[in-house]
Amino acid sequence: MSEEQYEWPWQYSFPPFFTLQPHAETRARQISVWRNLVLDYFRGTKQYTLDIREASRQSLFCNTAINRKLDTEFILAILSDLQRTQNAAPIDKQRHRWEIYWHTLEEWANMIYNYVSSSGATNSVLTLFELTQGDDVQSEEFCGLDTDVLIKVLRVLENERKCELMLFDDQQGVKFF
Amino acid sequence: MRRRAGVGAIQKQRLEQEKYKDKGNEIQENQFEQMTKQLEVFRVNLEEFAAKHKNEIRKNAQFRKQFQDMCASIGVDPLASGKGFWSVLGIGDFYYELAVQIVEVCLATNYKNGGLISLNELRTRLIKARGQGKQHQEISQDDLICAARKLKIFGNGFSVVSVGKGQYMVQSVPGELSMDHTAVIQQVANSSQAYTSISILRDQLNWERDRAQKALGHLLKEGLVWIDLQNPTEKLYYFPSLFTACINSSN
Numbered sequence: 222m223s224e225e226q227y228e229w230p231w232q233y234s235f236p237p238f239f240t241l242q243p244h245a246e247t248r249a250r251q252i253s254v255w256r257n258l259v260l261d262y263f264r265g266t267k268q269y270t271l272d273i274r275e276a277s278r279q280s281l282f283c284n285t286a287i288n289r290k291l292d293t294e295f296i297l298a299i300l301s302d303l304q305r306t307q308n309a310a311p312i313d314k315q316r317h318r319w320e321i322y323w324h325t326l327e328e329w330a331n332m333i334y335n336y337v338s339s340s341g342a343t344n345s346v347l348t349l350f351e352l353t354q355g356d357d358v359q360s361e362e363f364c365g366l367d368t369d370v371l372i373k374v375l376r377v378l379e380n381e382r383k384c385e386l387m388l389f390d391d392q393q394g395v396k397f398f
Numbered sequence: 399m400r401r402r403a404g405v406g407a408i409q410k411q412r413l414e415q416e417k418y419k420d421k422g423n424e425i426q427e428n429q430f431e432q433m434t435k436q437l438e439v440f441r442v443n444l445e446e447f448a449a450k451h452k453n454e455i456r457k458n459a460q461f462r463k464q465f466q467d468m469c470a471s472i473g474v475d476p477l478a479s480g481k482g483f484w485s486v487l488g489i490g491d492f493y494y495e496l497a498v499q500i501v502e503v504c505l506a507t508n509y510k511n512g513g514l515i516s517l518n519e520l521r522t523r524l525i526k527a528r529g530q531g532k533q534h535q536e537i538s539q540d541d542l543i544c545a546a547r548k549l550k551i552f553g554n555g556f557s558v559v560s561v562g563k564g565q566y567m568v569q570s571v572p573g574e575l576s577m578d579h580t581a582v583i584q585q586v587a588n589s590s591q592a593y594t595s596i597s598i599l600r601d602q603l604n605w606e607r608d609r610a611q612k613a614l615g616h617l618l619k620e621g622l623v624w625i626d627l628q629n630p631t632e633k634l635y636y637f638p639s640l641f642t643a644c645i646n647s648s649n
Contacts, residue, residue: 230647231644231646231647236593236626236628237624237626240624240627242624242625243618243625244619246621247624250509250510251624288628290628
């Protein structure tokens with residue numbers, strides 16, 4: 222789905238939606254709508270990373286039609302809330318760059334493991350490329366998953382002793398148990 | 399020689415008076431009895447009428463309104479009690495059912511409008527939620543106002559605010575709205591926008607700055623308006639409940 226086709230919720234055209242609300246209850250509602258919007262948008266456009274410094278230029282956070290945009294503080298508030306539920310994580314110390322998980326790492330892990338076990342691919346080695354770009358996974362939700370995110374997901378499974386990652390410079394593979 | 403009034407005459411006079419009194423009582427009693435009879439007949443007729451037209455009353459919004467009006471003009475409130483002969487008719491039930499549905503719609507939309515909803519939007523949503531049958535669909539504004547007003551029994555959590563031009567808003571959050579707050583809602587409802595501001599209130603209502611500020615501050619605190627700080631000239635206060643895209647959105 223391209224950005225132009227994305228169907229915005231009504232709040233996106235509501236000017237005060239872009240101002241962090243002072244009233245606690247209203248703000249909680251506002252953040253919750255933003256959370257869903259961010260996750261849904263990233264899912265719809267298949268994006269996995271966000272740089273706060275460039276975020277204000279993204280149409281998600283900037284509605285040029287009504288001339289309203291989010292400031293950095295606001296975006297950070299949304300991301301912190303997403304982090305609380307493990308739907309986002311900063312990938313640098315300055316908290317500038319973030320990964321967005323519209324499925325949490327655990328959810329991705331379950332999804333991938335279920336796929337692998339149901340397709341009988343346990344005990345054999347798969348390349349990471351096969352796992353997210355191969356012909357067999359084209360209709361799977363995790364098709365096209367970002368490699369950095371995938372590695373984190375596989376680390377979760379590795380901790381549960383369900384797979385073993387093999388990361389060499391030229392070959393990145395994984396063996397499921 | 400003129401006879402002087404004697405004891406006998408006085409007694410006779412008293413006797414007459416008593417007779418008059420008795421007669422008076424008798425007449426009064428008769429009248430009372432007749433009145434009671436008439437009322438009884440009237441009640442029976444009204445009952446018969448209501449029973450006979452029960453289905454129409456339930457199905458036809460216009461008929462229902464006229465029946466309500468008729469009852470109101472003779473001082474009968476068919477909703478006043480669930481007991482008595484009205485309960486047999488289920489007319490009260492109709493409105494209780496509506497009232498419950500009103501609460502449901504208000505609760506379901508509370509997260510986005512903060513507990514303020516126009517009667518039009520309420521009606522559209524309520525009808526959508528009801529069955530598809532014709533009798534479920536014909537709910538008039540008057541029915542809704544009638545049912546919503548009954549909700550007052552539960553304290554000040556529910557109120558119907560007239561915003562002029564036959565338009566109403568239903569407020570479903572605790573906390574009474576003052577005249578000033580209602581005036582702000584009316585001002586916005588009658589404008590073509592969903593927002594207002596201090597200067598707009600100063601222009602339109604001839605308010606002092608402080609008064610406008612205070613009213614808007616309260617509405618903000620109640621969660622009925624959202625503030626927009628990105629307008630170049632001044633802060634704007636938006637009512638989601640009057641914002642078209644919000645009213646028309648399905649979620």
